[in-house]
Amino acid sequence: MKSHDHHVFLEQLLPIAVRGLLPKHVCEPLIELSLFFKNLCSKNLTMKELDKLENKIPYTMCKLEMIFPPSFFSVMLHLVVHLVAEAKIGGPVRYRWMYPIERYLRTLKSYVRNKARPEGSIARSYLADECLTFCSRYMDDMTTKFSRHSRNEDKDGNSQETSKRDLDLFIPRGRPLGKSTPYHLTVEEFEQVHFYTLNNCDDLMELAKQHRELLAAENPTPRNIEKRHKAQFSEWVRNHVEHMYKEGLVDEELYYLVCGPLRSVRRYSGYIVNGFRFHTLDRQENRKTQNSGVMVHGDDLMDKEYYGVLRDIYELQYPGGNHMFVFKCDWYDVQHKGRGYKVDEFDITSVCSDLSLSTQEPFVLESQVEQVFYVPEPRENKWLAVIKTEPRDLYNIPEIDTDEAALAQVIDEEAVQQEEIRTSNVQTLYGNGENQYLATKHFTVESDPRVVKWVTKVMERIKQQKHGKQTKKKKKNNDMDGFIVDDDVEV
Known part of the structure; x- marks a missing residue:
């Protein structure tokens, strides 16, 4: 294997391999070491996480010393303790490694x-x-390795056309792969996908709330309310929005959405979205790679994660030339802990491949899916360990909520400070000799008094040299103006 293969094996596969085969006191430090490298080599690092890793890694090394012989612990293994301190100085590891x-x-x-x-x-x-x-670099009309899109680029050539649409559901987030084939939805599939798109439209949330309140007034049983809401909401919201559309209260795209899609759809076997490449089960059947694992976050308060496999990809056709992509998935049972899924003390999630989730919502939107991989357990093949992945070209940049007035004040202060440093040049760096420090545009550090004294002498010498040059130049000009040259005399 290559060095990167060892890296993946250590971070992803080692915890799954040793978890059910070795005793707990043996596999525990190995899994902790694997998680240490996984967190250290992540794209985003925070000082809080690094402090936790730095405090925990010595205990992990002590546990390893109780298992392996002394000859196993070389200098390279001892350097693991200092990797966190190096990350604090140099930043994330992936920008400094040798791959x-x-x-x-x-x-x-x-x-x-x-x-x-x-x-x-x-x-x-x-x-x-x-x-x-x-x-x-000068070939603008040709596609080169510098101008071509990445392999999992989810933008297509119709980005300008779709940007004019007002409804978010009609704006594609990715692009399909391969050639489409026609498919006719069944009545059950049509009702399921139509209700799911209406239930996930932000513009219809208030109407869905009103419909639930009307049903609660008729019969306050919670289970009966949700059942009737799924059966009656599509027809009720269509009549309600149609009346509002005639009065000019809603736009036509929302009216097209509630009218429903056509039952004749286009079917694809691959799709790229959110930086992931998805393949259906039929497409990856004879392949060694796995791209059909799907994960979706639930809309409940617990933010539950639902795991499944991708079955089909449909492109729904709506009136007005609008279209939408949805994924049809087979979901694993994540409602019954212990029987359908389990989470061990190392936060490794496993799902049972024999049990499926009893739900009437097999469809999800393209923008909601994330990709996962499933690895069979060493002892129990029916249990699949879930490995979450991240897209290669996407980064989780934290959003900082800052007051605009405070931000403008900080910008003004920085601009004033930079202007003062620019106009005063080096004189303001040292003051009148009272403050012994060196200042730059970015930071101020304490300095050695001998260095300050030496720099001051150098700057004074430079000033004297400049002053001497200016004096000579001025004297030369005066000499040229005071004397009469023979060429100036007209005979």
Whole structure:
């Protein structure tokens, strides 16, 4: 295996492999070490998380010393204790590790054509690659490796057309893969997908609340309310929105939504959205890769996670040229803990492949799905361990709520400080000798008095040299103005 394969095995597969085979006092430190590297190599790091890792890793190393012989603990294993301190100084690990360099070394090795002169082959191919790279910068009308989209780019060429639509459900978040095939929805599938799209439209939330209140006034039984709401809401909201549309209170896209889609849809076997590449079960049947795992967050207060596999991808056609993509999934039973799913003390979730969730909502929107992978348990093949993944080109940037007035004040203060530093140049860096510090545009640090004294002497010498040059230049100009040259005399 390659070095990156060992990295994936340590972070993802090792906890699942040793969890059910080794005793608890043996597998516990191994899983803790795996989680340590997984958290340390994540895209986003916070000082709070790093402090927890730094405090916990010495105990993990002590547990390993109780299991493995002393010859196992070399200097490289001891360096694990100092990795957190290095991350605090240098930032996330993925911007400093050697994997890109190792891949590029593989590229350089592929340049070798004459094994008797490998250096010359590499130098000649590298020069040719640099020349082609330079030329490709000026080829705007051609697709190069610098201008082409990434493999899992979810934007298509119709982004300008879809940006004009007002309803979010009619704006595609990704793009389908492959050629579509026609499919005719059954009556049950049509009712399920139509109710799900109406129930997940933000513009219809208030109407759904009103409909539940009307049903509660007729019969206050909670179970009966939800059952009747699913059966009657589609027809009720269509009549209600149609009346509002005639009066001009709602736009036409919302009216097209409540009218429902056509039963003739387009069917796809692949889709790219949210940075993930999804394949249906039929498409990945004869493949070694797995891209059918789906996870959706529930809309309840507990934010429950629902796991399943992708069965079909439909493109719904609405009036007015509008369309929408939905996923049809088979969901695992996540309602019965212990029988349908389980979570161990290491926060590893497993689902039972023999049990499915009893629900009338097999459809989800394209924007709601995330990708997961399922790994069979070593002892029980019917249990599948869930491995969550993250898209390669997306980053979780935290949002900071800042008052606009306070933010404007901070910007003004920074602008004033930068202007003062720019106008006063180096004189303001040292003051009158009372404050012994050095200041820059970004930070102020305490300095050695000897360094300040030396820098002050250098600046004074530079000032004297500039003053002397200006004096000589002024004197030269005065000499030129005071004397009469022969060329100035007209004979």
